[in-house]
Amino acid sequence: MKLLIIHSYGKENLPNELVEVGKKIIRACNGLPLNLKILRVSFDNLKVEEKKIFLDICCFFGSNVYQEGMLKERVLQIWANNQKNILKHDMESILNTLIYESLIKINNSKIIRVHDQL
Known part of the structure; x- marks a missing residue:
């Protein structure tokens, strides 16, 4: 969760209204931060x-x-x-x-x- 927050939000904590969204993202990636990094590279290209x-x-x-x-x-x-x-x-x-x-x-x-x- 910390890795997601730092890379997506740029700070150490999400606002309360985004915490549940962050949890859904983590569940969708099965807790694997590499999934997000790979998809981010695809988008950036x-x-x-x-x-x-x-x-x-x-x-x-x-x-x-x-x-x-x-x-x-x-x-x-x-x-x-x-x-x-x-x-x-x-x-x-x-x-x-x-x-x-x-x-x-x-x-x-x-x-x-x-x-x-x-």
Whole structure:
């Protein structure tokens, strides 16, 4: 828990409202801090546009918003409507990068999911 707090918050103690979130993170990583370090490296290696799309997936298309996840084609359609300067091919390339970096996965039903530990 101390390692998580220092690397994520920069101080020795979390505010009371974040303690429960910290405990959930620790449980999701099975208490292994290396999991967080590896995922952090994957995120840090992303380009700006890849980070934006990853954050969109986490915030808008994650299982906390859509319990069953969202179809890849639907996500691409939403981005195509909102991001006029990004082609569908480029968005698919970004999704492939996120998959390669183990930040997301797309199951056999073409549902986008965020990595289990995220």
